[in-house]
Amino acid sequence: MATPTHLIRIECPDEESTERVGEIIAEIAPRPTCVGLEGELGAGKTRLARGLARGLGLDPDVISSPTFVIHIEHSGATSDYPCFSHLDAYRIEGEEELESIGFDELVTDHDRLVAIEWASKIASSLPANRIDVRIDHRGPEERAITLLDVRDDDAARTRLREALEARAAAWCTPLGGERSCPSCGSHCEDPESRPFCSSRCRLADLAGWFGGHYSIGRPLKEAD
Secondary structure, rough: OOOOOEEEEEEEEOOHHHHHHHHHHHHHHHOEEEEEOOOOOOOOOHHHHHHHHHOOOOHHHHHHOOOOOOEEEEEEOOOOEEEEEEEEEOOOOOOOHHHHHHHHHHHOOOEEEEEEHHHHHHHOOOOOEEEEEEEEEEEOOOOOEEEEEEOHHHHHHEEEEEHHHHHHHHHEEOOOOOEEEEEEOOEEEOOOOOOOHHHHHHHHHHHHHOOOOOOOOOOOOOOO
């Protein structure tokens, strides 16, 4: 497993934006790709899986939770479409169940994306080269997504991070090393307030912009 370089956070105000995150992952990540999905019941794991299917050019409306069958395979109308394996590990009790569905072959198939709900249930069997996604409730439809990309391809991690920033308003925090609050200089320990050490410092920085204490160092261009 590669050491992730960034913590990627995305606030999703509705189900469509949750699905959109999955679509971006599927469009950008080269295969084979394994996506581990975590979150409480009803958090939106299957909704994000529908986005993964959509990003592969498959019909998202046929995606449902595979809880009782463990593995459902989806493929397109022709061989030009990649395969999508949708797994639910909640009821898996041993590695022999994974062997029965050919798990090792699935996650190494170069024309397949594998998404695993409740992936932590089979943590010891997961491929090291994967994308971990956690979805948390924020309201009836609002969700917060936390993504850790532990693939060993630096360029692929950068492409996905930049795509999520540009297309899903992702907020990315560098990991590793000491992080100092840009407002007061204290060590940053609160992940909800990064890159600031607290919500107070975050609001103080915002007040500085409103008060005219900061300025952009060059004229804005159309690309900005």
